Amino acid sequence: MVKNIIFDIGNVLATFKPKDFLMDLFKNPTLVDQFFEVFFTKLWHEYDQGLYTKEQMVQKGLQKMPDQKEKINKMMDVWTSYVVGIQENLDLIQIYQKKGYKVFILSNLPEDSYIYLKEHYDFIDQVDGGIYSYQLKLIKPDVKIFEALLEKYGLNANECIFIDDTEVNIRAAETLGFYTIWLKDHTQLATLLKENLNEV
Structure with a gap:
């Protein structure tokens, strides 16, 4: 029983729909695909697991996309509201x-x-x-x-x-x-x- x-x-x-959220944020399909590939795969599971803080996630993103610091910070600042x-x-x-x-x-x-x-x-x-x-x-x-x-x-x-x-x-x-x-x-x-x- x-x-x-x-x-x-x-x-x-x-x-929570990551691709919709990224499109709303960046309005650029190429950028959306790039961010999705970097963040919303194995890395996000590790974030779920408590292995990284928000700040560490930013650093992980910068290792793959060093020219996107502003956008990475913005994404990590606002994603929870989605x-x-x-x-x-x-x-x-x-x-x-x-x-x-x-x-x-x-x-x-x-x-x-x-x-x-x-x-x-x-x-x-x-x-x-x-x-x-x-x-x-x-x-x-x-x-x-x-x-x-x-x-x-x-x-x-x-x-x-x-x-x-x-x-x-x-x-x-x-x-x-x-x-x-x-x-x-x-x-x-x-x-x-x-x-x-x-x-x-």
Whole structure:
């Protein structure tokens, strides 16, 4: 029986579209592709993991694009404001808490984004707990981050349903016995939760 609902943040509770954000910022497709290739690949996963600060990310970018200091600084200064909460999905947190479920977050998230979301939205304080990748220097799909959540809050995987937009993360959770929802379209969250929790 599911007692705990565990949400990812990206494309589940909030949207962040790097290419759209870069285009809005720079208005130059060539520059967008260049920045995307440098930042939004392995480097961003390491940022999520808490391996680099914002300042270190700037330096990493300058190693690849030494002539783009101003734009790199601008990007790193404003990117968090492009993480936008999906209100109808955020509303589900309290809806399910009122039904008696515990609600948690397990997200690959850099500290800068955590601080921004905590300042601009209520949901981080509304949930019953959470683990954010930068805190443990671990990122999904490493099973250790799932195990850390279970241990911290005394949860059993077979009493948890985990919702994420990335298949590899879903598969990692399933190896530990979590129920899962692979969310390919964030507008379907309410419907899929209802179906998976067998609500009439």
